[in-house]
Structures are given as C-alpha cells and as structure tokens.
Amino acid sequence: MLNDDLLEIEKPARYMGGEMGGVRKERPDIRFALAFPDVYEVGMSHLGLQILYGILNGVPWLAAERAYAPWPDREEQLRTEKSPLATLESGTPLGATDIIGFTLQYELSYTNILNMLELADIPLLAAERDTSWPLVIAGGPCAGNPEPLADFFDAFLLGDGEEASLEIAEAVRRWKLDGSDNKAALLDALSKIEGVYVPSFFTVSYGKNGQVAAIDPLKQGYDRVKRRILSDLEAAPYPTAPVIPFLKTVHDRVSLEIARGCTRGCRFCQAGYLYRPVRERSPRRILELVEATLRNTGYDEISLLSLSTGDYGCIAPLLKELMATYAEQRIAVSFPSLRVGSLTQELVEEVKKVRKTGFTLAPEAGSERLRLVINKGITEDDLLQNAAEVYRAGWRLIKLYFMIGLPTETMDDVLGIAELAKKVKQQGKLSGHGGEVNVAVSSFVPKPHTPFQWEPQISYEEILTKQEFLRMELKRRKLNFKWQDAPLTVMEGVFARGDRRLGKVLLEARRLGCRFDGWGEHFSFPRWQEAFRNCGIDPRFYLRRRDPAEILPWDHLECGVAKGFLLRELANAMADDAAYTPDCRTGACTVCGVCDFDRVAMRLNPPGTSEAGTPEPQETPVPAETPPTRIRIRFSKTGPMRFLSHLEMLTLFTRAVGRSRVPIRYSQGFHPHPKFSFATALSVGVESWAEYLDMELAEPWSADKVKDALNSVLPAGVEILESAEIPLNSTSLSVIMDKVRYRVTLPGERDLDLPARVASFLAREHHPYHREKKGKSQDFDLRTELHDLRTTDGKLEMVVGRGKPLEFTAVITGLSPEELKGTRIEKLEVFFNNSPF
Incomplete structure (x- = not known):
C-alpha cells in the first residue's frame, strides 16, 4: 500500500x-x-x-x-x-x-x-x-x-x-x-x-x-x-504489450529490435563481438510486431534497433512501408544507431515525413589512418556526404561521436576531430540551410573479448590533457563540446578488465557511501581513491597493457569469438599499414569462430524478402476532409494515481488515446502534439472526482464512444465519468472555471475544536496571505477567496476560488506544515460560470 x-x-x-x-x-x-x-x-x-x-x-x-x-x-x-x-x-x-x-x-x-x-x-x-x-x-x-x-x-x-x-x-x-x-x-x-x-x-x-x-x-x-546464443531471432518472443511507464523515460517510444549482432568488426566494440552472429528479423515479422506494439502502447514513435540499423538488408523498403502505414497517424521513425556510409538520401526523406528525429553519426576517430586501425571502415567523404544529405533535408543539428585514447593515437589524430567536425558544419552552410554540430567525445576503454583487450588505457592525466586540447580547438571553430569526465572513465576501465580482488574494493566503496557512480552529481572520485588505498590495491594495475601470453581474468569464459582471431585482428591493427578486415556479411567468412554453420549461423533475409515482406504501398483515395469534433470529459484521479504529476497525466492520456485509437487531432510544427486542454493542473497527492479535459478529434466520434474507448485502456484509479460533445469554439475550461469544492481529512487523532476554529475564521473580514513560488511573490486574501466552509464528521469541506486547500487548512486549524503531513485532500466538485457540458 x-x-x-x-x-x-x-x-x-x-x-x-x-x-x-x-x-x-x-x-x-x-x-x-x-x-x-x-x-x-x-x-x-x-x-x-x-x-x-x-x-x-x-x-x-x-x-x-x-x-x-x-x-x-x-x-x-x-x-x-x-x-x-x-x-x-x-x-x-x-x-x-x-x-x-x-x-x-x-x-x-x-x-x-x-x-x-x-x-x-x-x-x-x-x-x-x-x-x-x-x-x-x-x-x-x-x-x-x-x-x-x-x-x-x-x-x-x-x-x-x-x-x-x-x-x-x-x-x-x-x-x-x-x-x-x-x-x-x-x-x-x-x-x-x-x-x-x-x-x-x-x-x-x-x-x-x-x-x-x-x-x-x-x-x-x-x-x-x-556464451548462450539465441539461434533464431525471427521466432523469438517479443513484448508487444510492454509495461508503459507513467513518466517520461530515457527512450519513450516503441523499441523494435530488427537485428541482433554486428560483423563490421570495429576492434574497440565489445558489443560487436559479444552479440555475433548477425540474426535479422524479416520485414513482415517486424511490421506485425510494430502494429501490435503500437496498438498496445499508444506511443507515437518507433525506434528500429540494432547495433547498426542501416546495415539491415531491407531497411529502405521496410522504412517506406512503415511511413506509408503510419505517417498519417503522426507516428515517427527513428534510428539510434546509423553507421556512417549506410545513410542514404532515400532514408533521410522517409524519416522526415512525420518529424525530424535526431541524427547522430559516429566517425569515432579524427583521421583516416586511425579509423583504419580500429577497422571502422568509413571515409571522410562518406561522413561529409551523409552530413550534406541530412542538412539538405532540413535538419539543423548533427551530433558527432568520437573517442580519444584509441591505440596508436597521436595529437594529430586528436586535432583531426576538430578539423573533421568543422568540415561537417561547413556542409550545413553549403546546403544553404546552415547547421550546427555537437561533438561528443568519450575516452577509449579496452573491453574484454575484443582485439584491443590487451591494449593499455590512457592515464587520467593524459585524458585531461587531450580534453583540454580539444576544448580549445573546438572553441576556436565555434563547435559545441561534450565529454565524459576522466575519473568515470578511469573507474570504468578498472572494473571492465578487473579480477575478483576488486570485490573488496566494491565493498569498501559502498561502505564509504558510493552509489549512482554513473551520475556525475553523485560520483565521488575521492571516496573511490580512499577505497583503493584502504584495500591496498593500485587501480592503475588494471589499466596497463596485457601480454598476449598472460592469463586474463575472463579466459575461462567464452564469448564465441576465438582468441586466435582476436590476436590476428590486433596484429592487423598494429601493422605499419593497418589492415582492414571486411564485413563477412558481404564478403568472405573471417573465421572468427562463433558460427557452427548449423544452429549458430548468420541469418539474413534471403534475396527477394524486401519485396515479399514489404509490398509496395497501394494508392488509396484521400478521405474527404471532415470538420473536427470537440469532446469534453470529466474524469477521476484516485488511489495511487494521485501521485502522478500534471505532465505525467498528460503522458498517460496521450498513451491512452493511442491505445484506444481515438482519432485525436494534432498540432502543426516540428513536433506535433495531440490537441488536449486540461482545466487546471492538479497538485500531486490530491485525489479528484472532478478533473476536466477537452480534446479535439479528427473524425466524428460520439462522446459515449470516446468514453468507453478510453475507459477500456486507462489504469485503475483514472476513469472517465462524463463525456459530451461541445461546440468547437466553446470557451476554454480555464476561463469558465470559478470555484472548487474540497474535502480535507486531517492526519491522525487531533484534539481540535474544528467547529469553533471554522466559526472563528468565518468571522474575519479579511486574511491577507503571501505566497512565494518559483521566485515570484503572490498576495491575495484567503477570506474573500473562501465561499463556503463547514465541518462534517471531523472533516473540513470548503469551496474556494484562488488558493490551495492546504493553505486554508493551515490558517483555519493553526497546524504547522509538519503537523499537516499526511492530510488527505479530495477535490469533489468544480463550479463554472457556464455549464461545462
């Protein structure tokens, strides 16, 4: 409870x-x-x-x-x-x-x-x-x-x-x-x-x-x-009815995994080795999952997930089919992991049909030489061409992701980050639209089961030196810079390649109060340094170069990729002329060791799947424009739902409209929003039987149909109590609202003569009140804002204009805010200047 x-x-x-x-x-x-x-x-x-x-x-x-x-x-x-x-x-x-x-x-x-x-x-x-x-x-x-x-x-x-x-x-x-x-x-x-x-x-x-x-x-x-490997992603179960959070999350959308695994072979990328081989879902299966998930969630964005979404073999026809199906419903498609070189003008044009979701491109390194060392497999021309296409399509901002501290890196390579970012920004000017660039730079951390697992991690001091150098160079070029704090990188590197002796350091760090270390405001480097000192362990031991003959702490754990293959890839990286290893998805098998070519094997969509799986959209007649409908509803917000904020209630109704297929109208502009209008923002913790909401519909639905549809998907504690169609030009709720009736139940047993205190307050002509809110002062008269006050069964019932019921309660009872903790407030009724329905 x-x-x-x-x-x-x-x-x-x-x-x-x-x-x-x-x-x-x-x-x-x-x-x-x-x-x-x-x-x-x-x-x-x-x-x-x-x-x-x-x-x-x-x-x-x-x-x-x-x-x-x-x-x-x-x-x-x-x-x-x-x-x-x-x-x-x-x-x-x-x-x-x-x-x-x-x-x-x-x-x-x-x-x-x-x-x-x-x-x-x-x-x-x-x-x-x-x-x-x-x-x-x-x-x-x-x-x-x-x-x-x-x-x-x-x-x-x-x-x-x-x-x-x-x-x-x-x-x-x-x-x-x-x-x-x-x-x-x-x-x-x-x-x-x-x-x-x-x-x-x-x-x-x-x-x-x-x-x-x-x-x-x-x-x-x-x-x-x-390592356990799921052999067939196509047949794997997928959550088409996931839990839908009340509040905004980091990724607030439908996430659909279209493929698992990547064989690009970037030598720093742990995920590229841990999730091999590549296993794709068919376009038809993806479309089925998207439709079911959108129906069950009400989200307005689809994110197509894989380690490299642009490498999915049927990405263009899949995207076309998604846009043909959902663009009119204002449902957008995003790509969180597009590889430079896989972005085409065709994809850009499709993505922007609903709204321009963000674009992040990851060249990783600032020079062609270093990109060859890490086997990135992209050129500067690829990056600039992709940037030009994005800017020409109307985007104003591109985020570029780089790393510092990669094996064999020199300061010329670091300078190349600033120079390359500047060239990307120039593509915006050349497009005629202008454009900005945000440069995000992390520090390389060698990870287990990669060719670079033997390489050293640069020191704390070297990270700071390179970050400061980049800060100055990017500032000179008027580019925005975001970086990862050096102490966090150091700790990540220690535990990424650590052994069992670090368990006692974790215990000591926890004893000293460490937690939420990935959050800058909570991370405490001094506490971690103290923990290492107390345990007699030098963290730099774990950042060092490892000898290929050395027993690694994870050598008894097999990710599927053979150690011999990783050593060959390391040798290819360190050669005077670094050797590029092609992607086995489009070339010869690289004999990495993960496939048995029976149960465990690369599973790509066969030729022709793109046509069979995503048929060309048929021409459909454009429906005649219908006049919008305006529906006004009254709903309750009780029980646990009282803890939801106004913004969270907006999110809840947005999801509910999507799940129930109520044909809501959307605003115009860069990021369309459903046309909702709440009467007021209810304070968190207040239960209510009198919340009001206006919504505009693009199709003529009856008020009862809207009520039944929403009640079928809303969670317990939120219920539509009344609904009615009103004229489209009706005065807004906030304008016609006049007074509100509340019931207040005081916490615990109180030796208060409530009737006497009520009579005392009602006998006053005035009671000036001053409120400070978000740095602004407000003054009003509580007594003149109180229109009715009575006691019933030890509870206060009041009808107020301006002011909060808890403010009135504190003045009437003489109780302090601390003593009023746990007070139950119920919003019973709203009075309007005109009938709300």
Whole structure:
C-alpha cells in the first residue's frame, strides 16, 4: 500500500507500480525479481528487461516483477522507515522472492547492486546466503567479465537470455519442489544450463607480479563456460504489450529490435563481438510486431534497433512501408544507431515525413589512418556526404561521436576531430540551410573479448590533457563540446578488465557511501581513491597493457569469438599499414569462430524478402476532409494515481488515446502534439472526482464512444465519468472555471475544536496571505477567496476560488506544515460560470 511519504520525494511515479501493461500474479510457484541497478527512467528504457518480463510472465506458475535503484531521497526514506526494497508489482520485499536477476549494463552501476541488496536486507556475499535467501544472478554485456562481482553472485548468464532465463526458473522450481535444503545441488543444476557461469565452482590464484596465475575449476567437466546464443531471432518472443511507464523515460517510444549482432568488426566494440552472429528479423515479422506494439502502447514513435540499423538488408523498403502505414497517424521513425556510409538520401526523406528525429553519426576517430586501425571502415567523404544529405533535408543539428585514447593515437589524430567536425558544419552552410554540430567525445576503454583487450588505457592525466586540447580547438571553430569526465572513465576501465580482488574494493566503496557512480552529481572520485588505498590495491594495475601470453581474468569464459582471431585482428591493427578486415556479411567468412554453420549461423533475409515482406504501398483515395469534433470529459484521479504529476497525466492520456485509437487531432510544427486542454493542473497527492479535459478529434466520434474507448485502456484509479460533445469554439475550461469544492481529512487523532476554529475564521473580514513560488511573490486574501466552509464528521469541506486547500487548512486549524503531513485532500466538485457540458 502506497503512503503519502511519496509526496516528500522527487517523482513518486518511480515507485508506484500499477502501470498499463504491468502483470501481477497471486501466489506463483516462483517469484522472479528483475532488478535494474539504476533509476526507473533508465531501467524502463531497457529493452532486454521488457523482453524477459514478457517471456517469464507468459508462464502460469512464474511471476516476473521489477525493482529499480531508488533515488537517494527514496533510499533515505526506506532506511529511516526500515522498509526493505520491494518489487513494484506486488510490493514483495526482494528478500522474499525466489530469484533476483540483475542486469549488468555498465561497470559504474556495480555499487548500486550492492546498495540494492543492502536495502533489501540481503547478505551481500554469496557465501553468506543459505537456502533461505533468493538465488542472486546476473546477465548483460558486463557478464563478459563478471569477475569483480564474483563474490556477490550465485551465478551469471553469459549471452542471450530468452531461453536460458526460463530454464533457470525451471531449475529453481524443481529444486524447491524437491524440498532440498542443499544450495550446492541447485548451483550444480544451474551449471548444466548452457551459458550459466557459477563463480564458486572456480578458484583463482595470483602470482607475485599481481597477475592471474591460474583459474582452476572445482567441478569435473566444468572448466569453461560458453556464451548462450539465441539461434533464431525471427521466432523469438517479443513484448508487444510492454509495461508503459507513467513518466517520461530515457527512450519513450516503441523499441523494435530488427537485428541482433554486428560483423563490421570495429576492434574497440565489445558489443560487436559479444552479440555475433548477425540474426535479422524479416520485414513482415517486424511490421506485425510494430502494429501490435503500437496498438498496445499508444506511443507515437518507433525506434528500429540494432547495433547498426542501416546495415539491415531491407531497411529502405521496410522504412517506406512503415511511413506509408503510419505517417498519417503522426507516428515517427527513428534510428539510434546509423553507421556512417549506410545513410542514404532515400532514408533521410522517409524519416522526415512525420518529424525530424535526431541524427547522430559516429566517425569515432579524427583521421583516416586511425579509423583504419580500429577497422571502422568509413571515409571522410562518406561522413561529409551523409552530413550534406541530412542538412539538405532540413535538419539543423548533427551530433558527432568520437573517442580519444584509441591505440596508436597521436595529437594529430586528436586535432583531426576538430578539423573533421568543422568540415561537417561547413556542409550545413553549403546546403544553404546552415547547421550546427555537437561533438561528443568519450575516452577509449579496452573491453574484454575484443582485439584491443590487451591494449593499455590512457592515464587520467593524459585524458585531461587531450580534453583540454580539444576544448580549445573546438572553441576556436565555434563547435559545441561534450565529454565524459576522466575519473568515470578511469573507474570504468578498472572494473571492465578487473579480477575478483576488486570485490573488496566494491565493498569498501559502498561502505564509504558510493552509489549512482554513473551520475556525475553523485560520483565521488575521492571516496573511490580512499577505497583503493584502504584495500591496498593500485587501480592503475588494471589499466596497463596485457601480454598476449598472460592469463586474463575472463579466459575461462567464452564469448564465441576465438582468441586466435582476436590476436590476428590486433596484429592487423598494429601493422605499419593497418589492415582492414571486411564485413563477412558481404564478403568472405573471417573465421572468427562463433558460427557452427548449423544452429549458430548468420541469418539474413534471403534475396527477394524486401519485396515479399514489404509490398509496395497501394494508392488509396484521400478521405474527404471532415470538420473536427470537440469532446469534453470529466474524469477521476484516485488511489495511487494521485501521485502522478500534471505532465505525467498528460503522458498517460496521450498513451491512452493511442491505445484506444481515438482519432485525436494534432498540432502543426516540428513536433506535433495531440490537441488536449486540461482545466487546471492538479497538485500531486490530491485525489479528484472532478478533473476536466477537452480534446479535439479528427473524425466524428460520439462522446459515449470516446468514453468507453478510453475507459477500456486507462489504469485503475483514472476513469472517465462524463463525456459530451461541445461546440468547437466553446470557451476554454480555464476561463469558465470559478470555484472548487474540497474535502480535507486531517492526519491522525487531533484534539481540535474544528467547529469553533471554522466559526472563528468565518468571522474575519479579511486574511491577507503571501505566497512565494518559483521566485515570484503572490498576495491575495484567503477570506474573500473562501465561499463556503463547514465541518462534517471531523472533516473540513470548503469551496474556494484562488488558493490551495492546504493553505486554508493551515490558517483555519493553526497546524504547522509538519503537523499537516499526511492530510488527505479530495477535490469533489468544480463550479463554472457556464455549464461545462
């Protein structure tokens, strides 16, 4: 049960649950908590979590629920109240679930994992958790080297989770049904699942030089763990009815994975090696999934996801079909990962038909020489041509992404970043439209399972030197510059190639208060430095060059790409004339080792699929223009929904209109919005039975049809109570609103003579009131703004013009804001100068 403590923190909607698309099950055999070690808005944007949520909840005996890292204000509440961190769906404490599955997306989230376990009152060390505690597992890209976290987890999943997550849940269920009290037996069963790594089944020893001396298996036949690979993306389940957040998230749109894997072979890119081979979905399947997901969510943007969306074999006909189907509905298409050289004028023209979603191009390096070293496979001419096409199509801003600190980089290469960015900006001038360029620069971090896993990471001091050099050069060229803070890069590099000894550093850093390290305002480099000192570990040890003969901490974990292939790629990069390795998607097999050419193989759309999968749109008659309709509705906002802000309610109705297919009209301009008009912005925490909203429809729907359609998709706590068609030129609600009736219930038992206090206030002629809001002063008379006041069953009922009910309540009762915490306010009725309907 949610309490009013959420009113004291930022964004209560993070902790409410109850979203559209959420699933709650009573008494499942297994409760599987999907835990994301970052704030709700980031976690809800992660497609992998939504996929697993849908798959797991598709099993009757299994309940998948969600938990996210609470923001510091909520964390403080939980600690003060001694309330354990719980799931959003059922409020089950994490410690009472059967499995907790963390997503490892980013090394700087590791302290959040420990903090979440701590907030759940779960022992941090796996060795201290007996069978009374949940199984704690993890997966994601950082599971490619999970060794810094080995002490805290029972198991890790390497690779794709669609099939393996169910197998893990089934193993736990069998173990529970057997009534076993032997955790070792459960871990043994898990180790037999392809892709599951049980770190306690290995011991690691170190030499005098600090390097790994040996990784010894403790279970016979379990000496190496191979990555789990989903062989067929086409047949894989996909969440067409995902959870729809109430608040805006990082990626607030339909995300559709059109392909998995990339064989471009960029030598720095861990994802390019961890997700091989390439597996594409067919255009027809993509169109089916898009239609179902849009119908179930109400989003107005589709994001086509893959590591390199432009390399999808049928991208042009797919995009044409999407635009032909959805452009009139004002649904846009975006590409978050277009590779330079894959962007064509045809794609640009299609994308801009609804609205201009952002364009990010990633040359990565500032010189042709260095792009050859990293096997980027693009030229300066490719980049400038793509930029010219984008500017000519009407875009004003292009974001360029580069890295500093790449192997063999010189200061000439760094200078090349500024010079290349300037040339891109000049393409805007040449187009006749003008244009801006934002230059985003991160620092290279060598990652496991890549050809550069043996290369050193540049020092903290060198990062600062190159950043300052770039800052000056870009400023001279009037270019915007965004960079990653050097301390964050250092910490990412340490844990990316770290070993088990870093577990004690994580514990110490958490003890010192580290969490949300990926957020600049919360990251504390001095605390991390203190943690390393206290543990007697030099972080620079992990940033050094590795000898190819050295045992790497992750050598017992196989991502599928052969170590010999990675060494060959390293040699190609370091040759005097760096050798380019072509993409095996369009050329000969590079013999990387990942494919068995049977179950595991590249799966591309066969020739002709583009035509068969996405037929040419047929000419359809343009419907006659119909006059718009204006519908006015009254709705309630009760229970947990009272925690939603005005902007979140706007988002909720936008999604509801999309899901219900109500034919809303849209505004004109760069980013069209549905034509809604709320009467007022209701204060967070106030329940209401008298909220009003006007909407304009592009087609003539009846008021009852709109009411029924919206009520069929709105979450519990929001209900359309009345609806009516009104003239299109009706006066707006905000103009005809006059007074509002509220009911106020004071918290707890109060020894107050309310009738006497009410009489005392009513006897006044005036009560001047001063309010400070957002730096602005407001003065008005509370008494003249009060039109009716009475007490009923110990509650206040008031009719007010201007002013907030809590302000009146404080003056009438004499209670302080602290004493009024927990006051329940209900909005019962709105009085209008004219009839609202």
